[in-house]
Amino acid sequence: MTRSLVIALILAFGVQNPEPRTPNQERRTKNLEPGTRNPEPVLRVGFARPGGGYVTETMPLEAYVARVVAGEALRNSQPAALEALAITVRTFALANRGRHRADNFDLCDQTHCQVVRAATAATERAAQATAGRLLLRDGAPASIFYTASCGGRTEIPSAVWPGAEDPPFLPSHEDEACRGVPEWSAELRDADLVRALRAAGFRGERLRDARVVARSGSGRVAWIRLDGLRPDEISGQDLRVAVGRTLGWQHIKSTAFDVRRAGDRFRFTGHGSGHGVGLCVIGSARLAERGQTPEAILAHYFPGLPISGVSGLSGISGVRHLPDPVISLTLPDEDEGERTAIERRALGARDEIAKVLGVAPPPTITLRFHPTVDDYARATTQPWFTSGAIVDGELHLPPLAELRDRGVLDRAMRHELVHLMTDGLLATRPLWVREGAALYFSNRDAAPPAAVRAPCPGDNELRRPVSAGALTSAYARARACFARQIEQGRDWRNVR
Known part of the structure; x- marks a missing residue:
């Protein structure tokens, strides 16, 4: 195991300072000529084991849709509600296919992705009746959500996940069918x-x-x-x-x-129950009881989104191919609404840092936000007050909300990206050089080093600090030592 030391999250001190691991996966259905048939996509689903980890099962898309509708629908829902949910579930699955790429499967069976249960005759009929139908945005499966109960008013994504996009098809609007329930x-x-x-x-x-x-x-x-x-x-x-x-x-x-x-x-x-964004399961069930069609239900919750036509029970047509992601991102369930924004920020930071360093950007980045500080500490063996680590080439970060609330989210990602792009070239240098590079290039706007020169920190000061304050001091000195040589005109590769 190799890992970088990391920038500290110590509010009192105010520190301001690859190769893919899994095979390439087919991300979306192929672009077809009108009227042609496409073999039904298959999904690799990770089923959580009681003792931890996953067992992977491969299943056809429509079988998966029937099982998710069984896990997510309101009991005894009318066919129109089940069919509206089936289209929503299918769209969500294809829009998020590969969410668990780093785990070597597509989607999990928990609320982090979609709950999978044994299909019933009613949910199988709903899947087959809508087979191949998707909600589209610009020719691709739309990034949509659904919730158990909106309680009478749906919510916009950014009110739940700061930084998320608020597209016109995910508005906040009154939903009389679910008012005050439960x-x-x-x-x-x-x-x-x-x-x-x-x-x-x-x-x-x-x-x-x-x-x-x-x-x-x-x-x-x-x-x-x-x-x-x-x-x-x-x-x-x-x-x-x-x-x-x-x-x-x-x-x-x-x-x-x-x-x-x-x-x-x-x-x-x-x-209400859940985040409240997108289709309301209870509301859609009540609309179906009032005689609304699946199309009318979807238009109510996703205004303006077209539904793709049917190309037979085994094919999906009219959907453009999307490439494999450069960013393989793992997020807890409650942060999934920020996926697009985080991927965009990480990709932008990667390209900017690579340009400044004069190196080729890594083709794929695996980024994991942990659900709790304790989970992060166990996975990385780093103290709670750190804000990131690289383990086996993967970037591990504490909970997204914690980094964001402390105003260091972008800096933490940038810090680890610098490590990813420089540690190999600086592997034989003292640890202060590697940490100094990450601190310097992740925060170019920090104050210049003090006129009085403090000694550069030793490796043990950075690897095994006796306290948070000691680590803060070691980081500050590492950055200052690195910055002085850069300001004297030395290339970062030659700092020593």
Whole structure:
């Protein structure tokens, strides 16, 4: 195992400073001439094992659609609702095919992708009745979402996943068919809520109060003030995720809620279930009960998106081919809405850094955001206060929300990308040279080195720091030593 040391996330100190691992995978259906038939695509689905890891099963697309509709639909839904969901599920599958490329399969069987269960006769009929039909954007499967219940109003993507695109076919609009459903309430002991927040990276022993300070345009909780913890604010979505991971997802079912303190507990009351973006499963079921067609249901939730025509039960036509991704990105379920934005930022940073360094950009980058700080620390063996590591050529980063909330998301990605492009050429140099290069090229706007020269850090200071403060000092000196030689006109490859 090889890994880079990483830039620290230490707020108090304010530090501002390949080859693909899996075979190429076919990403989309081939572009066909009108009227021709395409062999039915197959998907490699990873089924989670109780002890960890996945078992991969290959299945035809329509068999997969029938099994996902069985896992995601409301029980006893009308055929029109099942068919609308089948088209949505098929579109989602092809738009996200290869999401688990780094794991050597396409999609998993959990909520991170789509829930897979045993198909029923009704879900098989829905899959076959809509076989080959997709929601398209610019000739390719559209990037869409669906939710268990919007609670009466759908949400825009960026209100759930900061940085996500808000296309016109994913608006926030009233959904009378799902108004106020389901209602829910939960009581959490303050000690349990603190435990969940501390597991998410917050600091403090006692939460004196929690109150909503901002809501999105749909009325969902945007921000909550946490009296007694640091940081002292958290988004509604991040609170839901923090509680779900530690205490269970049955407590805070959506971000459409109110919260108040009641003695030693916090009482949450709300409605809806899930993120609220895109097709509402409960709402679509009720629309079908009122006689709406699958096409009308999809037009209600995805306005303006065309539906591809049918090319027989075994073919998909009119869909253009999309190339394999340069960025192989792994995200937790709650961050999936930011996939496109993160891929775009990582690709832009890769190209910019390669140009500055004068090297060829790596053809493929594997980037993994971990769901928790503890998960990141276990995978990388790095301390909690670091913000990235390279393990076996893969870039590992702490939770996306943590990096974003601390304002270091772009810098953390850039830091590891510099390591990816320079460590091989600097492998024989002292560790301060490699860290100095990453610190310097990931933040060219940082202050110049101090006039008084401090000694360059030794390898042990960077590999095994005695404290967060000691690591901060070592990073600052590594960057200063590297920057001085660059400013004297030395090429970065010759710093030593």
